[in-house]
Amino acid sequence: MTITLQLTEDEADIVLSALEDDRENYLESARASFADGDKASGQAFGEAADRIKLVLEKVKALVGDLDR
Numbered sequence: 678m679t680i681t682l683q684l685t686e687d688e689a690d691i692v693l694s695a696l697e698d699d700r701e702n703y704l705e706s707a708r709a710s711f712a713d714g715d716k717a718s719g720q721a722f723g724e725a726a727d728r729i730k731l732v733l734e735k736v737k738a739l740v741g742d743l744d745r
Contacts, residue, residue: 689740696736700729
């Protein structure tokens with residue numbers, strides 16, 4: 678399935694910022710889980726961060742540089 682969105686530059690910036698923040702939260706959770714010895718959760722959080730990174734890169738490629 679493909680979804681087409683029309684966003685203003687401000688809206689695209691909001692989406693990019695939210696993805697970056699979400700990814701950082703998952704990375705922090707992964708680090709904390711590994712530090713606590715919970716490898717399964719650390720790996721799951723890390724994989725989620727990786728998936729978010731892929732989406733983030735895809736959106737960045739579509740919208741280009743928004744003078745961030």
